[in-house]
Amino acid sequence: MGLRIYNTLTRQKEPFDPLTPGQVKMYVCGPTVYDLCHIGNARSVVVFDVVARYLRQRGYQVTYVRNFTDVDDKIINRANRMKMTPDALANRYIDEFYTDMDTLNVERATLEPRATDHIDQMCRFIERLIEKNLAYEVDGDVYFAVENFRDYGKLSGRRLDDMAAGARVDVDKRKRNPFDFSLWKSAKPGEPSWESPWGRGRPGWHIECSVMSSELLGETFDIHGGGKDLIFPHHENEIAQSEGATGRTFARYWMHNGYVNINREKMSKSLGNFTFTRDLLARYHPETLRLFLLSNQYRSPIDFSDQNLAQAEIGLEKVYALLKRIDDVLRPVPRPEKISTGEYFGRFCKAMDDDFNTARGIGILFDGVRHANKWMDNARESLSPETVSLLQTVRNDMLKMGEILGILTILPALFFEQKRSRSLAAVEIDADRIDQLVRQRTKARAEKDWDAADRIRDQLDEMGVTVEDRPGGAVWKVSRNKIDTEQA
C-alpha cells in the first residue's frame, strides 16, 4: 500500500496521489516574524520538515514553499515599542528563526517568500475578487464577502448561521457580515503602507498565502499545511479567496499538526505559558528536541515537560551508544561498496506511509537497537560474516531513518564528546582531575586492590561521575542525576 495522508478537508486518511505524477507541491504557513519562536512553533516546522524529507525519500520531486509573514499588527506594535522599523524587526526575527531552525537541523524550504515582496500581486488578486463580487471596498478598506462564497466553512466544518450565534466578533458596521475579513487595510499614520487601487494601505493576513501559493505553485497544488489553530479562520479564508477567485480546487490535501501542550493546556504566546526554542536548545541536544517533537503522531497533542524531554534524551543516547558500539566492532571490517536497506527501514517506511507515523517509526528504530545489541552480545569473541552483514545493514537502516527524522546526523564519538563538554560545563567538573582519578583506579584494579578502586569510584560518584569498565578500558561520563540537580 502506498502513502496515505489524513486530509482535514475530508476528515479521513486518503491515498496520496499528487496532481503531477512524481512531483509534490506543498505550501506551509510559516512564522509571523515579531518574536523568537517557541517550541510549539518549532513543532510545526519540524513536522513539515520531516514530511518533505520523507516525500523526497519516497522519490518525489518536492517543491516546498514556506512563507514569512513580515507585515502585520503584531510586528508594527512591537517595532514601535522597540523603536525600530517594522522592516528591521522582521529582518531581525527572520535571522533568529534561521538561527534556531538551523540548529534544529531543519532544511530550508525550496522557496521562502516574504509577504512584502508580493504586494502588487496581492492587489491584482483582490481586484479579481472585487470583479467577481466576492469583495467590496469601504473607505479604502477591502473586505471579503463570505456570504457570496458558497463553500465558506467547508474546511472547519462550520456554517455561518451557527457561528453567528455565540461568536464574539467585532461589530464593524461597515462589514456586510461580521465574518467578512480584511483583504486590504487603509494606512494609519506611522504604519508601513503601499500604493493600491484603494489608496495607501497594507494587505490583510490571509491574502498573502493565497497569492504566494498560486504564484509559486499554481492555482491548484497538493499539500497545504500548518498548525491546527490555522484551520479557522486562516485556512478557511484562504480557500474562500483562492477558490473564489479561480473557481478551482485550491489545496488538495490539508494537513494540520497538533499543539505542544504544557500542563495539558495549549502553549501559546497569548497564554504566556510558552518556552522559547532557544532556551531549550541551551539545555538539550537539538536532536533530543527533534526526537521529542516526533515521538507523538503529528496530529496528536504532545505534552511538554522536562520529564518527557529527559526521556527523549536518554533514548537518543541509547541509539548513539549502539551506533558507536557497531562502529567499534566493525572498525576492522572493510566497508562494503553498497549496502541495501533491510527489515527495519522497510518497517519504518510502512509506518511513515501511514500518515507520517513517526511515533511508530521511532519504536521500530528502538527495536533495531535492541536486536543489534543482542547480536553483538551473542557474538562475543568473533563475528560471523552473517552478523557483520546484519550489523552493516541495521546501521545503514538506522542512519536512513535518521536522515528522515533529522537525527543521528553526527558521528557517535562526536555526539558523546559534545555531550560530555555540555555536561561538564553544566556541573563545573574538571576533566583532567577525573582522568587522573580514573587512571589511579585502573592501576588499583590491575593490582587487584579492590578497596582502593572502589574508594575512588565512590569519590567519582560523589562528584557526579560514573565509570564503566569496558573491554577496551575504563570510560566515564557525567551522571544524569548530577546534571538534573545542578540545573534545578
Next chain:
RNA sequence: GGCGGCAUAGCCAAGUGGUAAGGCAGCGGUCUGCAAAACCGCUAUUCUCCGGUUCGAAUCCGGAUGCCGCCUCCA
C-alpha cells in the same frame, strides 16, 4: 451556545474488527572482583464507564463521565 478531538500499564506512547509495538521507571537473572553498560525474563487476562452490532471489538454504533481545542491574534 455551535463545531471538533482525546481517554491504552507507575509515566510517555503505537495500535481503526482477529486477540495489547516501542521507550522511561521498577523488580529478578546473565555478564562483572563488585559495579556500570548491554542482553534476557517479569510488570495492562485488558484498553474511562454502561449498553449494542459481530463467530470475534481497544478498534464499529449509541449513551454517560472526564479532559482538551476551535469559534478572537496564534504553529
